[in-house]
Amino acid sequence: MFVMSEIEHTLRLPPHLLNRPLNVAIKGELESLFLDKVIGKLGLCVSVYDILSIDGGFIFPGDGASTYTAKFRLVMFRPYVGEVISARLEESTKDGLRLSLGFFNDIYVPVPLMPNPYHIEPDPEHKNGIKWIWEYMGENYPIDWTDEIRFSVHSVNYPPLPIEQGKDSEQKDSEEKGLRQKDIKPFAPMVITGSLDADGLGPTAWWV
Amino acid sequence: MKILQSNAGVLTNYEVLALFRSRGAGKDPTCVIAAVAPSEFKVYDYLEQTVASHQTIEIIHKFVEDCEKYDLAKGVMLNIVNIRPSSAVEIDPVIFVKLLLFCCYLNTIVDS
Numbered sequence: 241m242f243v244m245s246e247i248e249h250t251l252r253l254p255p256h257l258l259n260r261p262l263n264v265a266i267k268g269e270l271e272s273l274f275l276d277k278v279i280g281k282l283g284l285c286v287s288v289y290d291i292l293s294i295d296g297g298f299i300f301p302g303d304g305a306s307t308y309t310a311k312f313r314l315v316m317f318r319p320y321v322g323e324v325i326s327a328r329l330e331e332s333t334k335d336g337l338r339l340s341l342g343f344f345n346d347i348y349v350p351v352p353l354m355p356n357p358y359h360i361e362p363d364p365e366h367k368n369g370i371k372w373i374w375e376y377m378g379e380n381y382p383i384d385w386t387d388e389i390r391f392s393v394h395s396v397n398y399p400p401l402p403i404e405q406g407k408d409s410e411q412k413d414s415e416e417k418g419l420r421q422k423d424i425k426p427f428a429p430m431v432i433t434g435s436l437d438a439d440g441l442g443p444t445a446w447w448v
Numbered sequence: 449m450k451i452l453q454s455n456a457g458v459l460t461n462y463e464v465l466a467l468f469r470s471r472g473a474g475k476d477p478t479c480v481i482a483a484v485a486p487s488e489f490k491v492y493d494y495l496e497q498t499v500a501s502h503q504t505i506e507i508i509h510k511f512v513e514d515c516e517k518y519d520l521a522k523g524v525m526l527n528i529v530n531i532r533p534s535s536a537v538e539i540d541p542v543i544f545v546k547l548l549l550f551c552c553y554l555n556t557i558v559d560s
Binding site: 241242243244245246247248249271275276279281282286287289311313315317320322323324325326341342343390392438439440441444447 | 449450451452453454455456457458459460461463464467468485487488490491493494498523527530531533535537538539540541542
């Protein structure tokens with residue numbers, strides 16, 4: 241689930257950080273740059289593991305701050321395809337489930353990857369919510385909100401950044417599609433598709 | 449930004465949790481004083497609720513030694529360490545080989 245990646249980056253150290261030890265100041269700057277950000281194909285940056293080297297310290301003409309080149313290692317959240325991870329249920333709709341790890345919420349289990357055979361029922365406790373129920377050997381196994389759910393990673397995608405449009409045209413497009421403001425999903429730079437369609441997957445309560 | 453090595457090593461959930469604990473994550477209930485960012489605290493909170501919070505480095509080393517005879521892939525061993533399956537059905541999605549001969553190994557791995 242967690243992988244280390246070695247990165248080299250040239251960064252400008254603001255002058256107000258000059259009173260701090262160099263490695264502490266650089267680590268702070270790296271954390272503000274990379275922490276909780278998705279780097280394409282590398283995953284979600286969780287933490288700065290360590291700084292391997294710091295070079296430079298030159299002050300370029302016209303600039304009041306020094307520039308350093310740092311080599312460092314980041315702890316990245318990047319699950320591999322086939323990895324089994326535990327998550328909590330965040331959303332349950334007719335399109336499938338959305339799961340959450342707390343620090344990462346863009347995990348989707350689409351309908352084709354739900355446990356088969358199944359049937360759905362409206363969820364009275366959640367507006368527009370659906371309760372998914374797996375049928376096995378004549379028994380019904382529902383997916384409840386309190387369950388710890390194990391899923392297998394089916395794929396990890398990094399959608400390209402959407403082309404920015406003017407606010408007026410964007411609003412017009414969404415009105416044409418009948419979407420209200422709150423229904424428009426924010427852009428997710430990293431999306432994990434999970435599968436529950438195998439023995440041992442789904443709520444852990446099913447298999448105890 | 450230049451990526452020197454995209455995969456410079458894998459970390460178990462325990463190792464990431466130990467990293468945050470070494471920075472004082474578990475000792476600061478206010479989540480303000482410790483040198484841990486709010487986003488890192490979210491990862492810490494998740495890992496605290498997993499089996500990693502009950503593991504030690506000795507347990508993981510012993511497990512890796514005991515699993516050498518099964519010739520498992522590193523990713524499979526890592527996954528088993530992270531989720532700690534307690535029955536054969538829980539280990540089934542981790543190990544993809546479904547040969548009948550392997551069934552007898554499943555219970556011994558779970559026992560390990």
